[in-house]
Amino acid sequence: MEEWKFLPFAHTALKNLFSKPVTTSYPFAPAKYPERMRGHVEIDIESCISCGLCARNCPPGAITVDRAAGTWTIQRFDCVQCGNCTNVCPKKCLHIRPGYTEPDCQKHSETFTRPVKPAAPATKPAAPAAQPAAQPAQTPKSDPQ
Numbered sequence: 486m487e488e489w490k491f492l493p494f495a496h497t498a499l500k501n502l503f504s505k506p507v508t509t510s511y512p513f514a515p516a517k518y519p520e521r522m523r524g525h526v527e528i529d530i531e532s533c534i535s536c537g538l539c540a541r542n543c544p545p546g547a548i549t550v551d552r553a554a555g556t557w558t559i560q561r562f563d564c565v566q567c568g569n570c571t572n573v574c575p576k577k578c579l580h581i582r583p584g585y586t587e588p589d590c591q592k593h594s595e596t597f598t599r600p601v602k603p604a605a606p607a608t609k610p611a612a613p614a615a616q617p618a619a620q621p622a623q624t625p626k627s628d629p630q
């Protein structure tokens with residue numbers, strides 16, 4: 486009876502022997518990400534209004550918003566990909582995209598700066614005040630003498 490216990494194992498071994506490996510040789514082959522993978526946060530900085538809601542609702546405090554400087558900074562190694570910032574952003578300019586943060590020996594952050602919008606066109610100069618209507622030239626009356 487003991488030999489029957491090896492049958493499932495033999496089946497698995499034979500199956501793996503004649504099937505493709507389930508792993509890829511990353512980084513030599515491109516990584517394949519699952520459809521709903523939570524990899525990293527990306528920002529469309531041009532749409533950001535520096536409201537700071539994402540920073541206030543980030544559980545590990547990975548986001549810093551500087552309204553005066555127009556910058557949005559994320560500590561990639563502190564982010565836990567919970568997606569909370571993407572849910573609270575009123576402009577919907579944050580997205581969770583596939584792809585992990587590259588490994589590093591030290592923690593580092595990424596800062597994005599909102600492009601400066603071109604200044605509004607100067608208002609039109611005021612139209613010159615209307616000139617009084619020209620008076621017809623007075624011709625001196627000739628002396629009737």
Ligand code: SF4
Nearest residue numbers: 543564565567568570
């Ligand atoms: S995904 Fe979560 S942890 Fe990462 S920045 Fe957004 S709120 Fe913070």
Ligand code: SF4
Nearest residue numbers: 533534536537539574
């Ligand atoms: S919540 Fe959205 S709009 Fe507000 S600071 Fe964060 S990224 Fe910018």
